[in-house]
Amino acid sequence: MKSLAYFLLLLLLTAATAIQQQFYLPSLELSGADDGTGRAEAEAEQRIVFLLQYLASDYDRAVQHGQIIDSLEYGEMQRFSQQAAKSYAGGAAIQAQTREQLQALTGLIAQRASLQQIRQTCAALTAAITKEKNLLLFPQLAPNLDNGKALFRENCVSCHGLGGRGDGAAADTLKPPPRDFTDPARLNVCTPLQFYQAVTFGVEGTAMPAFAEAFTPEQRWDLAFYLMTLRRDFQALAPAVRCPLTLRQLATKNNLELTAILAQRQRLQRPDSTLLHSTLLLESCLDACRQNPPSLTMYEHLALAEKKLQQSLRAHLRADSAQAIQLAEEGYWLGFEPIESKLFSRVYLKFERAHTEYHWCLEEKGPPEQARAYVKTMLAILQHIRSQQGLRR
Numbered sequence: 001m002k003s004l005a006y007f008l009l010l011l012l013l014t015a016a017t018a019i020q021q022q023f024y025l026p027s028l029e030l031s032g033a034d035d036g037t038g039r040a041e042a043e044a045e046q047r048i049v050f051l052l053q054y055l056a057s058d059y060d061r062a063v064q065h066g067q068i069i070d071s072l073e074y075g076e077m078q079r080f081s082q083q084a085a086k087s088y089a090g091g092a093a094i095q096a097q098t099r100e101q102l103q104a105l106t107g108l109i110a111q112r113a114s115l116q117q118i119r120q121t122c123a124a125l126t127a128a129i130t131k132e133k134n135l136l137l138f139p140q141l142a143p144n145l146d147n148g149k150a151l152f153r154e155n156c157v158s159c160h161g162l163g164g165r166g167d168g169a170a171a172d173t174l175k176p177p178p179r180d181f182t183d184p185a186r187l188n189v190c191t192p193l194q195f196y197q198a199v200t201f202g203v204e205g206t207a208m209p210a211f212a213e214a215f216t217p218e219q220r221w222d223l224a225f226y227l228m229t230l231r232r233d234f235q236a237l238a239p240a241v242r243c244p245l246t247l248r249q250l251a252t253k254n255n256l257e258l259t260a261i262l263a264q265r266q267r268l269q270r271p272d273s274t275l276l277h278s279t280l281l282l283e284s285c286l287d288a289c290r291q292n293p294p295s296l297t298m299y300e301h302l303a304l305a306e307k308k309l310q311q312s313l314r315a316h317l318r319a320d321s322a323q324a325i326q327l328a329e330e331g332y333w334l335g336f337e338p339i340e341s342k343l344f345s346r347v348y349l350k351f352e353r354a355h356t357e358y359h360w361c362l363e364e365k366g367p368p369e370q371a372r373a374y375v376k377t378m379l380a381i382l383q384h385i386r387s388q389q390g391l392r393r
């Protein structure tokens, strides 16, 4: 009975998703600020987003009902918000409004504002900075959780413990000790993105090292997605149909947000349905998605190809041809190639020809106008595919 209800729920949500993907696609901001200043700056922005996510998930450990309940945690909240404001203000292309909002956040923490206020501000800031800086803050391939598990066992258990409870052999010597990844109260307010960034940058003021050098971004996403499955009450029923959430949603939203999205979609689809109004079912649907994350959608693939090509062109224009070639290849292999089989051959052959010519142009350090023309051709083809497929933002 339970598995039948589950099957029906998934079917319903998948139908709703198909509609949603036609008309309300998640927007990948491609026209945002130029990030041609190089990778270092994008890294600074990513750190800011990390700090904001940390503030949002941990603020209630520091302040409750306007009172400081843990002065160490509170000090951390103050430090993180100041750091975020400072590094944003030190960046190249800054927006006055974002800067003010970051300063306001520091003020809110000083006033010991409510958790809700802090979370809203952090979410608004994260959205603004992601858009401004054109950050691609989600995996470009479906994460592999088996790989994540193997990496965790090799590299993390000495501190985090085999089950992730924070009870590794070295844990007693660490101050602060690692947190408990099995705790639902905490895990449900964390995102894979936040874990990805903790693994990338380390956690300042703790023993948590940075693994940016040790692992590829894919490996870090594998780990981050794996950590989400360590929750004590994690229960992924076998998925019957395609996951109704996108990879981007799974990477950047926490469990509370995602169950709310699923519940709302279900209400829109079938307001009268009583069978499916079970939170438990929604949660195991979400867990099934976390266990078997989907690949990018067609729209996300196209957007990724576009973005990489634009970045590649910018790299070429600043005479960084190694970078330009790498980005062009990534655009092809991560963005275009996975959807090629769904296209008419004359469309993809045209794209491939333009891509090959662009590649040679980069190899030969060809003139900017020529490179620009090839990229323009490719972007037009991608745009054409988008309208053919009825894909809209």
Ligand code: HEC
Pocket (backbone or CB within 6 Å): 151, 152, 155, 156, 157, 158, 159, 160, 170, 174, 175, 176, 177, 178, 179, 180, 194, 195, 196, 198, 199, 203, 206, 207, 208, 209, 211, 223, 227
């Ligand atoms: C030397 C001990 C040590 C090792 C090795 C280590 N960690 Fe950590 N880790 C910590 C400590 C201490 C913290 C900070 C306390 C906390 O936030 O859990 C932390 C924090 C984290 C966080 C942020 C947790 C949160 O709840 O916000 C993540 C994610 C994480 N570690 C993942 C990993 C992964 C994945 C590995 C292996 C690739 C790893 N850690 C290896 C000690 C370690």
